[in-house]
Amino acid sequence: MIDIKNYNNQNIFAKILRNEIPSEKVYENDHVYAFNDINPQAKTHVLIIPKANYCSFTDFSENASSTEQANFYKSIKEIAKKLKLDNGYRLTTNIGRDGGQEVPHFHFHLLCGKSIL
Numbered sequence: 001m002i003d004i005k006n007y008n009n010q011n012i013f014a015k016i017l018r019n020e021i022p023s024e025k026v027y028e029n030d031h032v033y034a035f036n037d038i039n040p041q042a043k044t045h046v047l048i049i050p051k052a053n054y055c056s057f058t059d060f061s062e063n064a065s066s067t068e069q070a071n072f073y074k075s076i077k078e079i080a081k082k083l084k085l086d087n088g089y090r091l092t093t094n095i096g097r098d099g100g101q102e103v104p105h106f107h108f109h110l111l112c113g114k115s116i117l
């Protein structure tokens with residue numbers, strides 16, 4: 001069962017951040033990394049993650065510094081601009097077992113285009 005109380009540094013996004021497994025980078029800054037989802041549910045499906053270890057949105061919103069949080073949300077706008085998503089997009093974050101979260105490293109899904117979600 002997914003554990004979003006204790007960060008597990010063997011999760012797949014932790015391995016991506018350590019370059020142990022490859023990813024298609026879309027954007028990066030000091031605090032944030034964004035890459036294409038391996039199983040896209042829309043024409044554009046990007047995963048946006050903090051570089052620091054947070055299990056979920058709950059953990060991030062409770063424990064990340066104001067600087068980290070501000071940087072994270074600003075980065076979403078920068079990614080949308082970089083990808084020219086001028087007509088809008090969808091953001092989702094799944095939290096915990098009942099929220100459908102599979103990877104226990106906080107992430108936003110940014111989706112745009114024909115979506116099956």
Ligand code: 5GP
Binds near residue numbers: 040101102103
């Ligand atoms: P969650 O269900 O946790 O909100 O979403 C996890 C997302 O991670 C899924 O959309 C899934 O396709 C994506 N994902 C899982 N493993 C990998 C991987 O190894 N590489 C990439 N790029 N995405 C992955």
